Amino acid sequence: MSTDFGHLHKPQHMKRDLDIRVAIIEDDETIREGYAFLIGNTSGYKIAGAYPSFEDAAKKIVHDDPDVILLDVELPGISGVDAIPKLKKLLPETHILILTVYEQETLIFRSLGNGAAGYLTKNTPPEKIVAAIHEVMEGGGPMSANIARMVISSFKRNESTPLTRRETEILEQIATGKSRKRIAEELFIDLETVKSHIKNIYHKLNVHSKADAIKAAKDNKFI
Amino acid sequence: MSTDFGHLHKPQHMKRDLDIRVAIIEDDETIREGYAFLIGNTSGYKIAGAYPSFEDAAKKIVHDDPDVILLDVELPGISGVDAIPKLKKLLPETHILILTVYEQETLIFRSLGNGAAGYLTKNTPPEKIVAAIHEVMEGGGPMSANIARMVISSFKRNESTPLTRRETEILEQIATGKSRKRIAEELFIDLETVKSHIKNIYHKLNVHSKADAIKAAKDNKFI
DNA sequence: TTAACCCTCCCCCACCATGGGTTATTTACC
DNA sequence: GGTAAATAACCCATGGTGGGGGAGGGTTAA
Numbered sequence: 001m002s003t004d005f006g007h008l009h010k011p012q013h014m015k016r017d018l019d020i021r022v023a024i025i026e027d028d029e030t031i032r033e034g035y036a037f038l039i040g041n042t043s044g045y046k047i048a049g050a051y052p053s054f055e056d057a058a059k060k061i062v063h064d065d066p067d068v069i070l071l072d073v074e075l076p077g078i079s080g081v082d083a084i085p086k087l088k089k090l091l092p093e094t095h096i097l098i099l100t101v102y103e104q105e106t107l108i109f110r111s112l113g114n115g116a117a118g119y120l121t122k123n124t125p126p127e128k129i130v131a132a133i134h135e136v137m138e139g140g141g142p143m144s145a146n147i148a149r150m151v152i153s154s155f156k157r158n159e160s161t162p163l164t165r166r167e168t169e170i171l172e173q174i175a176t177g178k179s180r181k182r183i184a185e186e187l188f189i190d191l192e193t194v195k196s197h198i199k200n201i202y203h204k205l206n207v208h209s210k211a212d213a214i215k216a217a218k219d220n221k222f223i
Numbered sequence: 224m225s226t227d228f229g230h231l232h233k234p235q236h237m238k239r240d241l242d243i244r245v246a247i248i249e250d251d252e253t254i255r256e257g258y259a260f261l262i263g264n265t266s267g268y269k270i271a272g273a274y275p276s277f278e279d280a281a282k283k284i285v286h287d288d289p290d291v292i293l294l295d296v297e298l299p300g301i302s303g304v305d306a307i308p309k310l311k312k313l314l315p316e317t318h319i320l321i322l323t324v325y326e327q328e329t330l331i332f333r334s335l336g337n338g339a340a341g342y343l344t345k346n347t348p349p350e351k352i353v354a355a356i357h358e359v360m361e362g363g364g365p366m367s368a369n370i371a372r373m374v375i376s377s378f379k380r381n382e383s384t385p386l387t388r389r390e391t392e393i394l395e396q397i398a399t400g401k402s403r404k405r406i407a408e409e410l411f412i413d414l415e416t417v418k419s420h421i422k423n424i425y426h427k428l429n430v431h432s433k434a435d436a437i438k439a440a441k442d443n444k445f446i
Numbered sequence: 447t448t449a450a451c452c453c454t455c456c457c458c459c460a461c462c463a464t465g466g467g468t469t470a471t472t473t474a475c476c
Numbered sequence: 477g478g479t480a481a482a483t484a485a486c487c488c489a490t491g492g493t494g495g496g497g498g499a500g501g502g503t504t505a506a
Binding site: 164166191196200 | 452454457464
Binding site: 085088089109112113114115116117118135138139140141142143145146148149150151152153155156157159174175176177178179182209210211213214215 | 308311312332335336337338339340341358361362363364365366368369371372373374375376378379380382397398399400401402405432433434436437438
């Protein structure tokens with residue numbers, strides 16, 4: 001099942017300790033073999049294994065012992081996103097690099113949340129894929145430009161919030177689960193003042209509950 | 224106050240519409256002039272202005288009209304982080320690229336939250352700085368490798384959570400401000416079951432309130 | 447100097463949620 | 477066949493939430 005082009009260009013018995021061992025989990029055979037050929041023929045890199053699904057990988061990947069896994073997010077059987085924690089359990093020291101056509105926010109953030117070290121789209125040129133493998137080995141976090149843009153904008157607050165500074169502050173406190181009383185104490189204001197602010201927040205956001213206010217504010221990046 | 228090396232290598236009247244206009248806000252004169260020289264002498268790029276502080280920039284930057292601003296986070300007077308929203312207000316279409324020696328998480332996340340389009344450390348080689356300017360113009364989000372690593376790991380969940388899947392799910396719902404009753408309805412389970420899960424969560428996290436549970440879980444990246 | 451906005455505080459009301467104790471069942475995976 | 481997880485039930489006392497109104501003092505900008 002595994003594919004190894006390492007012997008094509010250099011003797012394994014000499015350099016295998018220095019080579020970065022790369023595994024590929026990708027259901028499309030053409031793409032899988034293409035990456036394997038690319039990486040296997042790059043000096044300093046070696047294919048440790050190539051598998052069409054997580055189920056296939058699970059049987060051999062611990063023995064193949066890769067340093068970096070290139071992982072597709074859409075796989076037959078268990079999805080790539082859900083495979084991440086399972087792979088981390090099998091190989092805790094191995095870096096997982098997502099390589100996929102998908103650019104949906106949920107897939108990106110679920111992948112990174114599950115422990116992926118980087119996220120590349122498949123239009124990434126070969127030399128950048130190799131550079132990204134090197135980068136994860138150095139502790140970096142390689143991302144395609146559009147992925148990086150989405151990741152960065154996920155941090156960005158909405159500048160045109162209808163909430164005042166105090167209202168934003170209080171809504172942030174509410175979102176941490178604190179009671180109005182505790183918020184009042186920590187901000188050194190009266191409970192009645194907190195209640196007034198909350199009423200104003202609810203009016204501005206057109207909601208009638210804590211949960212709806214938090215959701216509206218998060219959706220609009222007011223907090 | 225502004226520095227312009229554009230005339231050194233090409234006629235402004237011909238190519239100025241095609242050049243990317245770059246401004247620099249950096250208090251260290253040597254560094255500021257160095258970047259200005261680098262960028263001004265790169266084909267396709269032009270220095271629109273170079274200023275030692277936000278206060279100096281504020282007077283002229285709207286007239287200088289840059290496409291990209293290179294911004295230091297530590298400046299005399301108003302800090303670079305706090306200058307970001309003010310610059311965005313003056314020039315809403317302009318991309319802000321942080322260029323700094325600081326790698327503290329709070330500075331990074333506050334910068335990105337305030338609307339920075341990218342974050343580079345000052346050990347970035349000149350050609351990568353120029354590439355990053357190009358990348359923000361294309362809608363990307365350039366980051367130094369170590370910055371990207373910090374950003375990605377901020378998404379990463381803790382795999383060794385003491386909470387079960389259901390407990391994690393319920394604590395996430397609590398963190399959105401929903402009541403136990405509403406959580407029960409949305410998960411199609413009894414209110415008493417939700418209460419049981421919450422009691423177990425509190426025991427495992429050694430807390431005695433909603434707010435403390437949310438804080439403990441967020442601090443440890445259980446949610 | 448008004449008006450607008452923000453932050454602050456006060457009263458009223460009805461209703462619902464929270465924290466904690468204990469025990470017990472069913473399901474599912476080693 | 478045992479352990480862990482998810483489910484549910486009963487008890488208790490306490491506290492918080494949402495919404496109605498009004499009102500004073502501060503700043504800022506037209």
